Amino acid sequence: MTAPGIPAGAEPLEGAIGKLVGVGVGPGNPDLLTRQAIEVIENADRVAAPAIAADVPGRAESIVTTAIPGIHLERLVIAMPVAGRHNGRGAEGDAGGDAGDATRSSYDMAARRIACWLGAGEDVAFVTLGDPNIYSTFPTVAQAVRTIVPELQTETVAGICAFQDLAARSGTVLLDGSQSLALVSARDGAGELRDALARPDRAVVVYKGGNHLPAIVSVLEEHGRLEGAILGELLGMPGERVVPLSQATGPVSYLASVIIPPGDP
Numbered sequence: 001m002t003a004p005g006i007p008a009g010a011e012p013l014e015g016a017i018g019k020l021v022g023v024g025v026g027p028g029n030p031d032l033l034t035r036q037a038i039e040v041i042e043n044a045d046r047v048a049a050p051a052i053a054a055d056v057p058g059r060a061e062s063i064v065t066t067a068i069p070g071i072h073l074e075r076l077v078i079a080m081p082v083a084g085r086h087n088g089r090g091a092e093g094d095a096g097g098d099a100g101d102a103t104r105s106s107y108d109m110a111a112r113r114i115a116c117w118l119g120a121g122e123d124v125a126f127v128t129l130g131d132p133n134i135y136s137t138f139p140t141v142a143q144a145v146r147t148i149v150p151e152l153q154t155e156t157v158a159g160i161c162a163f164q165d166l167a168a169r170s171g172t173v174l175l176d177g178s179q180s181l182a183l184v185s186a187r188d189g190a191g192e193l194r195d196a197l198a199r200p201d202r203a204v205v206v207y208k209g210g211n212h213l214p215a216i217v218s219v220l221e222e223h224g225r226l227e228g229a230i231l232g233e234l235l236g237m238p239g240e241r242v243v244p245l246s247q248a249t250g251p252v253s254y255l256a257s258v259i260i261p262p263g264d265p
């Protein structure tokens with residue numbers, strides 16, 4: 001029987017369904033695309049990238065086309081929930097728990113297209129910013145495809161995360177010895193950051209904090225951890241800035257990360 005969403009003409013032979021690979025392409029600088037990622041992208045039958053509109057290349061697509069000139073990508077329009085004025089998300093957000101109807105239906109449409117390719121026996125590489133297992137669109141896309149193709153096989157290729165690039169760019173040692181790291185989301189405010197700062201010897205990385213920077217600064221000040229905190233915005237992309245958080249002014253993009261090295265225990 002043809003799986004729902006797979007056209008009759010694309011009915012696969014037993015075992016001929018392609019596999020779906022989530023490929024991390026790093027935060028922005030095409031030089032941070034790994035050799036493994038390039039190999040998987042070049043060998044895929046189909047390469048797909050999230051985009052906010054059919055005529056606007058997404059961030060991951062721009063990285064791939066710069067690193068591999070001439071490569072053809074399919075744009076999958078994914079509507080992201082808009083969190084605020086300066087979001088600049090570029091379809092690299094995550095559906096999260098409160099994804100709206102538009103977001104859900106865009107994932108369903110993307111899933112149907114991917115299911116068609118897989119049903120025709122094609123291996124599909126889905127490229128995504130940073131790493132595909134960290135706050136990525138990939139697991140949500142894969143889950144949506146799985147509702148159409150229950151036997152779906154997925155794999156992922158690790159990508160360099162924004163916070164790693166930021167630590168390197170700013171010369172920040174994030175962890176040493178037995179120290180630990182908390183990676184928190186500030187999508188809904190600075191509450192998770194406050195919890196993470198409860199242990200002074202823990203390093204903290206804040207993602208998705210672009211709309212809550214003043215709250216992040218004041219929580220860090222309260223905990224005596226503002227000094228040493230670094231803001232990295234649009235790393236590897238036009239408009240990039242890497243500055244001490246205490247000196248950051250003006251609006252901040254959704255693609256902004258903060259790293260906070262461990263304080264004194």
Ligand SMILES: C[S@@+](CC[C@H](N)C(=O)[O-])C[C@H]1O[C@@H](n2cnc3c(N)ncnc32)[C@H](O)[C@@H]1O
Pocket residue numbers: 027028092093094128129130131132133134135136137160161162163206207208209210232233234235236237254255256257258
């Ligand atoms: C949906 S998450 C994607 C994370 C990505 N999968 C990773 O592994 O880094 C988006 C958040 O990642 C961070 N981020 C991703 N790319 C970035 C970049 N080029 N510059 C600064 N932060 C970035 C920001 O905190 C942003 O809000």
